[in-house]
Amino acid sequence: MTPLPLADQYARFRDAVFAGVAEVLPGFAEPMTEMELQSLWFAGAFGSEFTTTDGKAVKIADFGVWNSGAGPDFNHCAVVIDGQTLRGDIELDPDARDWERHAHGANENFNRVVLHLFLHAPEERFFTRTSAHHAVPQVLLHAGMLPEGTKPKQNLAPARLGRCSTPLREMDAARVQSIIESAAQHRLELKSKRLHRSVAAQGREQAIYQALAQTLGYRKNQQPFAILAQRMPLKKITQMDAAKREAWLFGISGFLEGIRSDDTEPATRSYLRQLWSEWWRLRSGVERWLDDRQALRWKLNAIRPGNHPQRRLGALAAMLESWSAIVTPLADATRWSQAAWRESLLALTHDFWATHYTLLADSAEKPVALIGETRVQEMLANVAYPLLVPERTRLWAEYLELPALLDNQKVRLAVQRLFGDDPKSKDFSKKLHHHQGLLQIYEDFCLEDDSACADCPFPERLKEWT
Ligand code: SF4
Known part of the structure; x- marks a missing residue:
């Protein structure tokens, strides 16, 4: 059935x-x-x-x-x-x-x-x-099976305290910081390798465009965004005018075909008319892609309105509209300015998407940032610094100063397992590189362990850390 x-x-x-x-x-x-x-x-x-x-x-x-x-x-x-x-x-x-x-x-x-x-x-x-x-x-x-008088425990932590928590508790803060920083550097290096491989294969601008698009899809829709960026490569899409470009993005994504104009509010109806006025002429040239549209497999369950891929696609359209300001600081590590890049991203806006979360949602009461601080942070962590640090290692010091803005469940679990209620843990959760380092340790050791810590080599390795 x-x-x-x-x-x-x-x-x-x-x-x-x-x-x-x-x-x-x-x-x-x-x-x-x-x-x-x-x-x-x-x-x-x-x-x-x-x-x-x-x-x-x-x-x-x-x-x-x-x-x-x-x-x-x-x-x-x-x-x-x-x-x-x-x-x-x-x-x-x-x-x-x-x-x-x-x-x-x-x-x-x-x-x-x-x-x-x-x-x-x-x-x-x-x-x-x-x-x-x-x-x-x-x-x-x-x-x-329960011992007599067993009662459920209140406020049980979501993860068990790991065996490594004892040596970590005994270590001085500078050594713990050095371990987490090294793990963060290793993680950045892995991201750099992936990104530079993509630069070698597709050219720098296309690799940046694809990586930024993927960050807009974070977390559940990275793959469909990567496929869109490949199907509509930068060279082709930046030659179009804004209306045609947006019609392509929304048409190929499959978001236009399923929407009944009657189900939408007047501002959306007018926006859809504008997209369809271009799309109906374009779609016959890409019918194979449309047949294959399911391959994009958008994940829409349990997505917060602000993270909805339709809104993120609107952000991608706005980014392409200001492409020169977005890509120039990344073109050459010596011209990099974090403040200027951040400002360019935060300033992006869009007539429709500044006040709408999805094509079916009512208009928001007031404008909402198209790309907010946390998204910029993700782009810095996953695109800008992995691209630029290998080309200008001094930027590592700048990276270390980035605050942690996103609440990440895996990071919380790593903190719980490595530090439990040790007050020291607060000092190792404040910066982005702390999160990145903890994630790397969690993935390399906790997720690889199937012995409830008994055979995990991390606690013993800690003793050798200098
Ligand atoms: S699996 Fe290893 S790293 Fe993870 S909590 Fe246990 S001892 Fe620590």
Whole structure:
């Protein structure tokens, strides 16, 4: 049966409403919320060794990270089943059938689930299957596994304190700073290599255009923005007048075809008319791309209005309109001025997109910056400095001074695992390079570890750091 997309959307909406409602779960005398049940699991109260419903031995080597967003309940877990280590996610439901009731079996975000836990199973055998048709091992939990008097812990941290937190706590601040700064430099070097490879292949301006477009797609739509920038290369798009350019961008993106003019407000209707007056003549030349439009695969779920790709496409159009001011400071590292570049980006505006978040949204009460401070920060971190630092190493000192503006869940998890409640952690979360360094350590060590820190080499390496 083909899953109905709205059913999944409603199930998520409903679960968000009821997630905090306490009910008597199978085997428990007291009412308990799903969140409290997850808290017990994450605290290890049910134990770490189990048997699957088909009789295999299961050991939880790493309870992973408690997910606060959409998707499975626990991410980056390590589960050993019959001696084989599986890395992935864990889903915990009150009832085995919740997997299908919540349409997880049709949701590719659940394809990495390696263990399905539940407290109740129907008499008839129920199989847990992903949308990729993989059978997921199941474990039936029961209240009897809990030590007597166990209560869910309040304010449990979303990630466990790592083994490295002890040596880090004992190190002086200058050494910790030096480790994080080195990791940040390594991360910048990796970005530089990727960007300079793109410069060598496509030329400097096209590589900059594509990298900036990708940053506008951050986080979920980087790929479609990269494809758009490749399909409409800079040389071609900057030769067009503004109206035609914008019609191309919105037409090829597929955002024009699905919108009914009657569903929009008057200002949007007039903007759509303007785009269509160009697009209807252009579209016959790119029909193959239109057939292939699904390849862009825009991700629109759980996107904040300010990050919607339609608005970001408006920002790309404004950027192309002022292309010379945007690209000139990046053309040559000796002419770089962070202040001037930042100003050019912050000053970008657009008649329609300055007051609209999407083509279907009502007009905003007052103008909203097309590209705000955090987006500029992302462009500095992912485009400007990776491009320029290898060409003028003095710019590294400038990079070190950039403040951290974006709240990043991975950074929060890294801080939690490496520092816990050590007050020192505040000093290592303020600057952009701190975030970049912590992300690199998290990706290189935490995400590679499947032993709940036991075999991670990072704590021992710390002792060798000079
Ligand atoms: S996996 Fe390694 S780096 Fe991550 S918290 Fe554990 S000991 Fe620290």
